[in-house]
Amino acid sequence: MNSLSSYLFVAAALFSLGLLGVLQRRNLIGMLISIELMLNGANINFMAFNRFLAPEPAVGQIVTLFVMGIAAAEAAIGLSIILALFRQLRSINIERAQELKG
Amino acid sequence: MTLGGIFSVETAAQGPFWMVVGLTLAGAVIAVFPRNIVYNVFGLVLALTGVAGLYLFLNSIFVAMMQLLIYVGAICIAIVFAIMLSRPLHLEAPKRNMAKVAAAAGASFLFFAANLAVVFKTGWQAEAQRSGDWTVATIGHMMLTRYNLVFEVISLVLLVAIIGAILTAGYSRRLTS
């Protein structure tokens, strides 16, 4: 069945998988990948609503484009941070970065 | 260009739809579960391509193109570069902590369930007056008039991001060299 709910289901699945990756992966880059998945899930949500419910189709697409732009910016920053952290920690294992441990 | 006819939801082209969905989800699984980072990147590429296909089904070629361009073409490449630069491939691959995996699975499942609950419980109502204007020209027009501010701000954000990325990567290089 191809209705709104299936797209929303796919988006939710993508988002949850990305979430799983963020919570579980030790590799920082792996976490970044998972974050990209989450963003895409959100984007699909926007597009689905835009297709089935929204009054003006262009607005939903614009929002999606903006989210993509932000995702790009965030990926760039994230990667450079990972690089810097790698130089500091000599590793990209997030469990090595526990200096705030109480 | 109206591709709505070919890709309308009433056609018997359910097969392709579900194939694309399957591709996306498979790509996502490959992106999350294996421990080899290169597998993960390829999985991401697969998933993002699948998402572009879903955008096609959602009647928006422009956004699908943009998805491919930006995500697959730029972000994934950048990630590959980062992987190359950080060389985690032959570094440690410690054993999985099953408790952590289980807890993470539990938390994300909980969120998934919550999400689905909202989706299926809400009575989604389409707006009464829906304009059928799916052209790209409209997108451009709106972006330069109504959403002009957001457009400019996002340019600024991208600028700041680039500068920040350069500085962060370069600064720490200067420290450690």
Next chain:
Amino acid sequence: MMQLLKDPILLAVATATSLPFLAMVVILIFTRHNVRLSCSISVGSISISLLSALYLLITLRHATAPIEYQTAWLLSQNVFVSFGYLLDPLSMLMLTIVATIAFLVQVYSLGYMAGDPGITRYYAFQSLFAWAMMTMVIAPGMMQLYIFWELVGLASYLLIGYYYEKTSAQQAGKKAFVMTRLGDIGFFLGLVVLLLGYGNLNILDMNQAGAAHKIPQYLLTISAMLIFCGVIGKSAQFPLMTWLPDAMEGPTPVSALLHSATMVAAGVYMFSRIFPFFAASPTAMAMALAIGTITTLLASTMAMATYDLKQVWAYSTISQLGFMVMGLAAGGYFAGVFHLTTHAGFKALLFLCSGVFIHEYHTNDMRVIGQKGGRKLYIPMICMTVGALALAGIFPFAGFFSKEAILGVLAGQSNKIWLIGGLLGAFLTAYYSFRLIFFVACPKEMAAGHGHEEADDHGHGHGGHDSHEGHHSYIFWCMAIPLIILAGVTLVLGFSQSSLEHFLLPQSAAAHGAANEGGHGGGHLALLITAVSCAIGGILLAWWEFGRKGAKQEGFLRRFVRVEELFARRWYMDDILRFLLDSVVYCGFTNIFTRNDRRVIDGGLDGFCRFTVGSGRVASFLQSGMLQYNLMVMIAVVGLIILVFVSR
């Protein structure tokens, strides 16, 4: 204030009671270091109090109704506690007694305590006592009486522990205070019960209500029995009696004033004060009668086995107080009060005489005093014999009349056991008092070889002290004059029985007199003869064992060593109390409370702290520094919240 000055009676009362308080304050704050000034302030204030008391007695001797001055002190919806003065025959009589004896004792102390370094403190506390006792005596309400009752106890503690460097004196003071306090717990409980149940602690109201049976019987009985506990404590009845012999650690004038004539009589006074209230509860009266009898007999036996001069009179005091309580509890209001009056006189006399001996020979042991030539001090010896005769109840001394009165009341009881107890007590009293007299007057052998004493023996005459301490002859007269006055009073007081009765019980004196006349004749004469023969029998036994020439000076008690030991150890009462204290209070209560304090309270707090630290340690795991765990929890909570809201 204006009312104070306009009303001479109020002025007299206020002066009598407040002046010693002012004296105490002035001495303690200002004139601590000036002996002469302090002594004169104290003696001056008590003499003014005495004059005021006599003035009141004379002015109001024909008053038909009691005069009451009251101000409200504690007011609430159901409760009214007042403060003020009540002047009726009983309180005025007691006020006069207290003032007189306090005055005589303070004058005597000028001689006895001369040269003592703490004499100003002594006089300050004497004034404190005088104030407290007098204000207690004229209290219109039981609350005021209770407050000043406690103040009197305080004065007693301070004066018993006067020689505070002596451990035994400190201990004795503490013992006296704690034991009387124990009785006062019951007293206060009784007052509270009465206050809550009846609403008013005014003495006149209580007496009227008690007589008219307006108070429910159970309330009356319970509060009467509890209030009697105060009498047990203060007047050294069984079982709280062992503090009084120990209280002889204080200076002898203190023993004369507090622990013979006035303070210990406060319990008996309180009993007679609310006599109609008490009399409405036969249970309480029966309890009082039993306790009084036991006390009389126990104390008399204890007096037979001791060689300490003051201890004999202390036990005698306990015994006589028991006798007074017997009289009151058997219904003889006048008999009890009359014996209180006469006892105050001759007991103070006996103590003051003993004080002279102790002051002279620096020992309390009657044998040593006798051996050192005690009988050569004529004034004390004669006065002491007078006192002892009065105590034994020999005509014409005061004790004879009062004892007869009480025995007469006891004879009126249906159960003759009380009368037998009273007669036995009279016999024993005569025996032990004359045992003491004969020890002092007819010692077995005079102590030889003490040249100093021998010279005195030969050189002594009537003015013995004169040659001994030449320029201190005022010491001699200060001590001698009160003795003479008290001896005179003892001689004469007995004959004022009927006028005193008329004064105290104006309404019923006529009826009482008629009843007396009716009871005179057969029964009364037989009782008289029995009582007198008991007394004379006691004296003869004492003379046979101690007084006649060649007597062995060993009592018949010596043959029963165990019995004598029982008496000498105060029937092991101190040991029993010590045992109870150790096992019940210390092992029981104190133990429980200490454990509670250590384990429960401290333990609880420590446990709480440990819990806090421990839970902190556990909770610190949350601060793992691991980003992913934080995220996990966050996501899970958000998911849960959404689920909760969606499922509503």
